[in-house]
Amino acid sequence: MFTLDSAHQLKAKFGDLISEPAEFRGEITVKLADAEQIAEVCGFAKMKLGFEYLVDISSVDNYGEDPRWTVVYDLRNLTNNAELRIKTDVSEEKSELPSVLGVWATSNWHEREIYDMMGIRFRGHPDLRRILMWEGYPYFPLRKDFPLAGKPTNVPEVAFTEISPMEGGPFVTLPSSGDAVSREPRVRNPE
Amino acid sequence: MAAVQDIEIPDSAARNALAVDELQDMQGEKMVLNMGPSHPATHGVLRIVLELDGELITKAEPDVGYLHRGDEKIAESMTYTQFIPYTDRLDYLAPLANNVAYTLAVEKLLGIHDKLPPRCQYIRVMCAELARISAHLLGLGAFAMDMGAVTVFLLIFTEREKVYNLAESLTGARFTTSYTRIGGVMRDLPPGWADQCRKFLEEVVITINEVETLLTRNRIWVDRIRDLAVISKADAISYGLSGPNLRGSGIEYDLRRNQPYLCYKDLDFDIPTGSTGDCYDRYLVRMEEMRQSVRIIHQCLEKIPGGADNLSNEPVNVDDGKIILPPKEKVMTRMEELIHQFMLVTEGVNCPPGEIYFGHENPKGELGFYINSKGGGTPYRMKIRAPSFVNLSIIPKIFPGCMLSDTVAILGSLDFVMGECDR
Numbered sequence: 070m071f072t073l074d075s076a077h078q079l080k081a082k083f084g085d086l087i088s089e090p091a092e093f094r095g096e097i098t099v100k101l102a103d104a105e106q107i108a109e110v111c112g113f114a115k116m117k118l119g120f121e122y123l124v125d126i127s128s129v130d131n132y133g134e135d136p137r138w139t140v141v142y143d144l145r146n147l148t149n150n151a152e153l154r155i156k157t158d159v160s161e162e163k164s165e166l167p168s169v170l171g172v173w174a175t176s177n178w179h180e181r182e183i184y185d186m187m188g189i190r191f192r193g194h195p196d197l198r199r200i201l202m203w204e205g206y207p208y209f210p211l212r213k214d215f216p217l218a219g220k221p222t223n224v225p226e227v228a229f230t231e232i233s234p235m236e237g238g239p240f241v242t243l244p245s246s247g248d249a250v251s252r253e254p255r256v257r258n259p260e
Numbered sequence: 261m262a263a264v265q266d267i268e269i270p271d272s273a274a275r276n277a278l279a280v281d282e283l284q285d286m287q288g289e290k291m292v293l294n295m296g297p298s299h300p301a302t303h304g305v306l307r308i309v310l311e312l313d314g315e316l317i318t319k320a321e322p323d324v325g326y327l328h329r330g331d332e333k334i335a336e337s338m339t340y341t342q343f344i345p346y347t348d349r350l351d352y353l354a355p356l357a358n359n360v361a362y363t364l365a366v367e368k369l370l371g372i373h374d375k376l377p378p379r380c381q382y383i384r385v386m387c388a389e390l391a392r393i394s395a396h397l398l399g400l401g402a403f404a405m406d407m408g409a410v411t412v413f414l415l416i417f418t419e420r421e422k423v424y425n426l427a428e429s430l431t432g433a434r435f436t437t438s439y440t441r442i443g444g445v446m447r448d449l450p451p452g453w454a455d456q457c458r459k460f461l462e463e464v465v466i467t468i469n470e471v472e473t474l475l476t477r478n479r480i481w482v483d484r485i486r487d488l489a490v491i492s493k494a495d496a497i498s499y500g501l502s503g504p505n506l507r508g509s510g511i512e513y514d515l516r517r518n519q520p521y522l523c524y525k526d527l528d529f530d531i532p533t534g535s536t537g538d539c540y541d542r543y544l545v546r547m548e549e550m551r552q553s554v555r556i557i558h559q560c561l562e563k564i565p566g567g568a569d570n571l572s573n574e575p576v577n578v579d580d581g582k583i584i585l586p587p588k589e590k591v592m593t594r595m596e597e598l599i600h601q602f603m604l605v606t607e608g609v610n611c612p613p614g615e616i617y618f619g620h621e622n623p624k625g626e627l628g629f630y631i632n633s634k635g636g637g638t639p640y641r642m643k644i645r646a647p648s649f650v651n652l653s654i655i656p657k658i659f660p661g662c663m664l665s666d667t668v669a670i671l672g673s674l675d676f677v678m679g680e681c682d683r
Binding site for chain 1 (some may be wrong): 500
């Protein structure tokens with residue numbers, strides 16, 4: 070109810086940049102056509118529409134499609150409980166969009182996590198370092214072309230995949246001395 | 261023989277200038293202290309790089325990720341049901357609440373989260389509230405122990421043991437419960453569980469009172485944590501704090517009340533809030549939340565449809581063969597159930613394409629799941645919004661200006677768990 074109003078106000082302000090609000094399971098999602106505008110849209114949503122609470126930022130890898138990345142912002146208005154989702158697409162060549170750190174302080178770690186996991190950069194973020202993986206790790210593990218079992222690298226002592234010490238144990242269904250990729254039954258290697 | 265040393269005696273003006281220089285130099289000299297990753301007060305593996313000016317903290321940089329297991333990646337390669345055991349290992353102090361949160365998220369994707377049988381809803385509420393008592397007890401015990409009050413830690417562990425016993429008779433496991441299923445729960449309440457639970461509720465209130473006597477008006481306790489690490493309302497919202505940390509700052513926001521799920525609408529409970537947002541307020545909020553949880557479970561045991569022993573055979577699972585596994589005897593004798601069983605086990609619960617976010621009021625705060633589905637039994641992308649991760653991000657804001665010895669108190673009052681933070 071409130072959410073739909075807010076979505077329409079957002080559309081009234083930004084016009085064609087904002088898509089028609091889509092509803093699924095009672096949640097309203099709008100899509101922002103130009104990722105460069107995300108900070109302005111979020112700032113407007115916070116200041117004028119009362120979305121003072123940023124619940125989460127997620128990222129989706131649409132592997133094999135163009136644009137490849139979708140960044141998803143979940144906003145909440147604590148006063149009237151409206152929840153709005155703003156999505157925006159980012160192409161693989163660019164892999165960059167403006168940071169919303171100036172709008173919500175909580176986006177600091179969320180953006181670092183997305184950079185760490187997907188490799189999408191946030192322009193204007195003062196401290197865009199890896200957060201969950203270690204400094205110097207060469208891959209972005211949540212990308213769809215990164216295999217579940219990990220990848221060996223030639224960077225010594227930084228990223229490694231060794232034979233698991235649990236080999237032959239109860240949790241490994243294919244005992245062999247193969248590497249983790251061939252041993253792990255759940256691995257689905259992307260084409 | 262000692263070497264002869266020239267002594268230069270400067271005039272008083274030069275001496276003063278030198279002294280000022282020296283003083284400034286001393287202030288400028290910062291020491292970097294590495295706290296963690298394995299420090300007893302970090303309750304797991306949190307590392308904080310502290311910059312100290314004497315005993316005063318001038319900068320704090322938390323370093324997380326030591327317990328990263330890639331849960332979000334793992335979720336993409338298995339069915340929705342197969343991920344339930346992984347949720348036990350998020351906030352491992354409240355596995356029952358995580359189970360409830362995750363299955364509610366998947367049910368929201370399926371569109372059945374508000375069509376669950378009433379009995380199932382009541383059982384899940386009791387699970388979540390038992391988990392809350394258990395998690396808050398431990399958070400409190402560890403907090404007090406870090407501050408030197410070891411007695412509290414021993415007292416609360418006696419009570420947590422009883423929660424584990426309850427979990428064991430309910431789910432078969434003490435710790436990694438994996439109790440919920442998509443569309444229901446693994447099994448109904450066992451006989452005698454309600455009485456066991458009532459007995460626990462009576463006993464835990466006695467312990468809470470005892471802890472309250474030990475701490476709430478204890479001069480040492482109050483002096484150490486009152487007015488420490490004050491988080492203003494605006495900061496709490498901007499940093500996205502949730503749970504007791506948000507309410508400790510005086511914001512009355514609780515997902516159980518503001519976005520009611522399960523049967524919380526029918527239950528009577530209060531939402532405690534703090535007034536200043538210091539460590540003492542966060543402690544008081546947690547204390548009161550435990551009492552409210554006791555109140556909620558009492559009401560559930562009263563109101564649960566079918567009574568504790570389910571004499572009227574109320575269902576605990578949704579009546580949909582495409583979501584819940586059929587009874588075993590039917591699988592062996594009937595074609596349709598056999599097909600359902602086969603499809604559920606091999607393909608998983610068939611979810612529609614779409615995306616949802618569901619936030620659950622977990623003991624540590626809002627545990628949310630963003631599920632992006634392209635249809636089928638496996639999520640395309642699942643993002644876990646971990647409350648501890650978000651709550652910890654305020655450390656660089658509140659640590660500077662505090663004393664080094666206050667770090668353990670602030671960490672204790674934030675009450676985080678690294679299994680969930682690092683996922």
